[in-house]
Amino acid sequence: MRGQQVDALDTPAVLVELDVLERNIERMADFCRAHNVALRPHAKAHKTLGIARRQLAGGASGLTVAKLDEAEAFVEAGFADLFIANEVVGATKWRRLAALQRRATVAVGVDSLAGAQGVAEAARAEGTVVPVLIEVDSGLKRAGVQPGGAALELATHVVSLSGLMLQGVFTHAGHAYAASDSVEVERIGRLEGEMLVETARLLRANGVASPVVSVGSTPTVRIAGAVDGVTEVRPGNYVFYDRMQVGLGSAAVDDCALSVLVSVISRPTPERIVVDAGSKTFALDLGAHGNESLRGYGYDRERDLRLERLSEEHGVLSVPPGRHASVRVGDRLRFVPNHACTTANLAEVLLGIRDGCVEEVLPVLVRGGGR
């Protein structure tokens, strides 16, 4: 497909505007340099080697991933410094995680004694040491120990286990995605950073070294990442942005790098347009953690059209009578999705485009739900 004109591409196709992508990568790297925090971008957003390499070239210290399968895929491709910002549980996975340390540094999150012991035993059996970070809940109410005492208690256990090397603490304020406005996003981001810094201080005050204080999330990164004492940020979505981020005020529509090229396959009535991509292309995200204020599933900037309904392989748009009469069967539309991460996860390849041509084909690794 390399060299092909966008106009000639078969549909649906997931496109990435490389100029916009590279600008997004550069801006985040600039922010991190200005605030003297390490940037460890979350690769689950794109799962491609080409974008991960651009992130490292732009100054990222390593990558974040969401699961062991992703870590293995990036290690296989030569990446040397990864953090699985999630708990990894199960005897098979613990063995794989320990074995992976022979080829790269792969840190992992822990939030329970049982989880920490499992990792430690596998590490000892493999004759290696696994770097770990304590996950602390900053309000998302997902995984993670409570801030303060509970974090200290687990950290104290972790440092007592041979086979583990405690690196610090991390959190992900994903509840920012459910925020009603950018003021609430800011409040969440500030609390995220301050809470984690305070927890790290508590650990240190009790003799537990906690060099890494790592916060995440694209909406909160510029707030939490600027809190004094935070050492690392892990935004993921910022490479693409999407309708959710625009809705949260994290980005402008023109910052959105990823879009889906589709064809009109049916114009059954003047008020309806049907395209050849549905929930198996766009996913059904309305906001990662409950923000349902977004209407529809995608937005065509050029024609100001909104994807209203998705079946598995159809997208349906309603248009007011008399409007968009020129849109015909065979025409192309391009929609910015609600959530670029889950759209990318459904694609076999992302097509990196520049000046209207495909410049780079980016295969998506470890698509879908684990192996």
Place this chain on the structure above:
Amino acid sequence: MRGQQVDALDTPAVLVELDVLERNIERMADFCRAHNVALRPHAKAHKTLGIARRQLAGGASGLTVAKLDEAEAFVEAGFADLFIANEVVGATKWRRLAALQRRATVAVGVDSLAGAQGVAEAARAEGTVVPVLIEVDSGLKRAGVQPGGAALELATHVVSLSGLMLQGVFTHAGHAYAASDSVEVERIGRLEGEMLVETARLLRANGVASPVVSVGSTPTVRIAGAVDGVTEVRPGNYVFYDRMQVGLGSAAVDDCALSVLVSVISRPTPERIVVDAGSKTFALDLGAHGNESLRGYGYDRERDLRLERLSEEHGVLSVPPGRHASVRVGDRLRFVPNHACTTANLAEVLLGIRDGCVEEVLPVLVRGGGR
């Protein structure tokens, strides 16, 4: 993985109980024999050769698919009689569709003159004939011409185009998924069948042969498929069933053949359980066409637990204080998803299990959103 005990499988894993699957396939075949209608099951539900072969062995006349990529994958595997129950649009796709006729019979839906002309031209260029069916809208308000006059007008055009062979008419009453109860499902199914039979009669009364009268959808199949004059049914989901179908009254919970095996990775508070599968494993379907009455994203039958929230790689469950205290980090749970079709689409393989062991590994073809 073949031969492995379910208890020893890595997670997440998408499991298919083969006994239940085979019973579902047999029952639908029995229904079709009893009502003397052809069964052309929709393979988009599973996208696996192993299940498609069971359907043909059980008496299906051929397969239905949702897009050209799926048709190509099944032809490649030796399937000879397919129907793409969708419009296929675009010069590249028309060429591929025409070329495919050399290896199999691949019929396609049309609902516009432009679409029909595109297929016809490609067929003539390839020196072949493409079988087509007119799509008629039975109330889903997606693709499809209106019943009656509009269908007749398009059919008359189609028979005038060389390169096409009109086989009949089809519809999909997907709006049944948004029905509030089984009474409404029945009403929709009856209208679906009656409307299409009437449209076929109109065509025939005007000298246009319409041998095939094909209806779809798992919720409506037993109603629409029993309408006198319907010749073919195209249910898909019935091989698995899922929470949506149970909610609509199409199946009992014990008819659900597909489930997702997950591990508990975090038990951060007594009221919360976190598992290692989220929207990238389960998808976010709440009902294909708007039925949002289902609460949560999956149901564990054994423990009566409901998946409440999904992040990309996390599933979160809330439990009442004091309940499920025995569920610990490392434990396994098994959830029936809301929508088995989109869950299967995210999996690399489905694991066919019997008597607690993996009997068959079923690779999922053409996952995600087209190429």
